[in-house]
Amino acid sequence: MDYTVSGNAPDESRLAVLAEAVGAALAESRQVLTTAESCTGGWIAKTVTDVAGSSGWFRRGVVTYSDDAKSELLGVPPEQLARFGAVSEEVVRAMAEGALARSGADVAVAVSGVAGPDGGSDAKPVGLVWFGWALRSGFVISRPERFPGGREDVRRASVAVALEGVLRQMRREIP
Template sequence: MQANDEQLNLAGEQLAAELEQQGRTIATAESCTGGWIAKVLTDRPGSSAYVQAGLVTYSNRAKQSVLGVDPATLETCGAVSEPVVQEMVIGALRAGEADVAVATSGVAGPGGGSADKPVGTVWMAWGTGPDHLETAICHFEGDREQVRRQTVLYVLQGVTRFLQGR
């Protein structure tokens, strides 16, 4: 899956339109994407109507202090895991005072991968609360930028489908 600027912009427009139509706000909790999801969402004039916060929590310490991720979860599962992105979403909802939140944590490369979590492994989550969360894991191909672009596109499209109830 490739993700060029045109695809990212279109996916951002579609999510923005869905948020506006539903009167909802969003917060992002980003690790491997480094704020790229928030950047795409705020490229559009008037984005303050639906974007509450963009939180880049790259380090484990930031995930704990800003989002309230449990240190035991990080220790047991690692930052690139389903439980961590779920806790990141809950923390972003709270910290951003938003209706919906997204989270990403992955190994964008070129280094940092392992046998269990090779480069290109990304966990993502989005939702409106602890009982309304979706998670996904992807193993993207390509260099660091390609992995990050694909992650941003996947999340934007995933949140849009989630909000549409599909």
């Protein structure tokens, strides 16, 4: 679903459907998920753990809102943060790889963005969110999205894209 065109962030029922689909795919393949979140503040982990039985396929979620937390908890090199900034392809990929390496999970999703209403710049405007997905097999992919709307819209749309990306990675599709 393209949230950048419609401008309509998904509601709780849509997020629940996505989380259930993620859980079913992980359970079927006997794989485990971990999350590394910044601008979503743990919302992805909350959404997947709302699903009964998620303890069988969800390992842990890490909220790394600050640059220090990204380095300390996920191993993101401080030089990358200084050079590219937290909202970047390089950092979100490192977040996903770090979450995977530190959790023992099979699938990781990482999110870092500018949810607003403040904090944006010309180069990194409010609504810009970077996503990274990593698989134990070594496959890592990342992409940016730009979401319209307010802070909650950006965060809610980010949760949906993150979960949709997990499903695509489980199917080995490129998002």
